Amino acid sequence: MLPKRTLMGPGPSDVYPQVLAAMARPTIGHLDPAFIGFMDGLNELLRYALKTSNSVTLPISAPGSAGMECCLVNLLEPGEEIVIASNGVFAGRMVEIARRCGAVPVCVEFEWGTPVDPDKVEEVLKAHPDAVALAFVHSETSTGVRSDAAALCQLAQNYNCLSIVDAVTSLGGIELRVDDWGIDVIYSGTQKCLSAPPGLSPVSFNEAAMAKVAKRKTPPQSWFLDMNLLTGYWGGGAKRAYHHTAPINSLYALDEALRILKDEGIENSWQRHASNHRKLRTGIEDMGLEFCVEPDYRLPQLNAIKVPEGTDEAAVRSFLLNEYNLEIGAGLGPLAGKIWRIGLMGASSTEKHVDLCLEALQAALSDQ
Numbered sequence: 090m091l092p093k094r095t096l097m098g099p100g101p102s103d104v105y106p107q108v109l110a111a112m113a114r115p116t117i118g119h120l121d122p123a124f125i126g127f128m129d130g131l132n133e134l135l136r137y138a139l140k141t142s143n144s145v146t147l148p149i150s151a152p153g154s155a156g157m158e159c160c161l162v163n164l165l166e167p168g169e170e171i172v173i174a175s176n177g178v179f180a181g182r183m184v185e186i187a188r189r190c191g192a193v194p195v196c197v198e199f200e201w202g203t204p205v206d207p208d209k210v211e212e213v214l215k216a217h218p219d220a221v222a223l224a225f226v227h228s229e230t231s232t233g234v235r236s237d238a239a240a241l242c243q244l245a246q247n248y249n250c251l252s253i254v255d256a257v258t259s260l261g262g263i264e265l266r267v268d269d270w271g272i273d274v275i276y277s278g279t280q281k282c283l284s285a286p287p288g289l290s291p292v293s294f295n296e297a298a299m300a301k302v303a304k305r306k307t308p309p310q311s312w313f314l315d316m317n318l319l320t321g322y323w324g325g326g327a328k329r330a331y332h333h334t335a336p337i338n339s340l341y342a343l344d345e346a347l348r349i350l351k352d353e354g355i356e357n358s359w360q361r362h363a364s365n366h367r368k369l370r371t372g373i374e375d376m377g378l379e380f381c382v383e384p385d386y387r388l389p390q391l392n393a394i395k396v397p398e399g400t401d402e403a404a405v406r407s408f409l410l411n412e413y414n415l416e417i418g419a420g421l422g423p424l425a426g427k428i429w430r431i432g433l434m435g436a437s438s439t440e441k442h443v444d445l446c447l448e449a450l451q452a453a454l455s456d457q
């Protein structure tokens with residue numbers, strides 16, 4: 090038997106029991122007329138959550154990294170330049186994927202723990218007038234930083250670039266408006282603030298993005314993630330063609346998680362994440378601990394806390410896991426050993442979770 094944990098790391102978050110129960114519904118065929126109706130409903134729920142009317146809005150049958158890869162391989166052709174703003178782990182992956190597409194990534198680096206600075210991005214866009222896209226991470230889970238997606242998408246538009254936004258940790262946790270902000274391409278994940286199991290990546294492409302995909306000179310380097318083929322299955326109506334066997338039961342789970350989000354109301358979900366973050370913040374500061382990120386651009390759903398001098402950070406995490414069945418995250422890259430990452434995402438963003446985490450952390454620090 091595997092243990093039952095409370096998940097307060099950088100994802101996965103606790104999965105709602107109703108969502109786990111939804112996975113136990115009977116499996117039916119991926120071309121069953123009843124399943125096709127279900128898919129249409131699921132895509133409509135995704136449009137609600139993303140605040141978009143994009144007809145190409147669907148879940149990729151693989152985790153967030155595949156959503157990232159899907160956006161990049163469809164948009165980029167060999168030799169094309171893409172500006173990638175990097176302020177943490179995830180933009181590094183975008184650079185690597187872009188390179189493997191034969192594209193030319195132009196990376197703009199920012200210090201970890203700080204947001205992407207639109208002025209600096211603008212200078213680079215000016216210097217690279219042929220760039221076709223600007224990519225950035227809205228919620229940088231490795232550091233707990235929010236960047237200004239609306240401002241960056243406006244910049245992309247001003248410089249004739251398509252915007253590609255990583256919203257894996259944003260969706261459901263903080264304000265996110267695909268159409269109002271002029272986001273051209275976006276990908277997300279299920280296991281962060283949606284509290285569904287990992288393994289799916291919702292993506293959405295607007296008309297400008299699909300127009301670029303349609304006039305490609307070369308097919309995307311990935312067959313599985315080729316949007317022209319994927320829309321033949323997801324958007325084909327009665328003429329839907331087999332592409333791959335959809336992960337039926339995982340899609341039931343995502344559908345249930347999105348219904349829970351819609352019942353709560355997405356703005357209420359943003360509020361709940363903000364309010365539980367404030368509660369955690371009070372407790373953390375009362376314990377004499379500090380946040381790494383300035384208040385203006387802190388993510389409520391991912392709290393990066395400085396490890397106090399002389400504390401064994403890994404021993405604290407082991408203590409939480411062994412004594413409290415509570416998982417929190419460690420730092421990555423230059424922040425390894427220096428921070429803890431406390432997630433308050435989706436079903437894990439409750440007052441009870443905050444209380445448990447503060448109690449456990451206090452006990453762990455006393456134990457040292």
Ligand SMILES: *Cc1c(COP(=O)(O)O)cnc(C)c1O
Pocket residue numbers: 100152153154155179226228229230231255256257258278287288
């Ligand atoms: C978790 C995460 C990803 C990757 O998602 P996986 O489901 O682990 O592949 C990408 N970007 C960000 C910002 C994330 O937090």
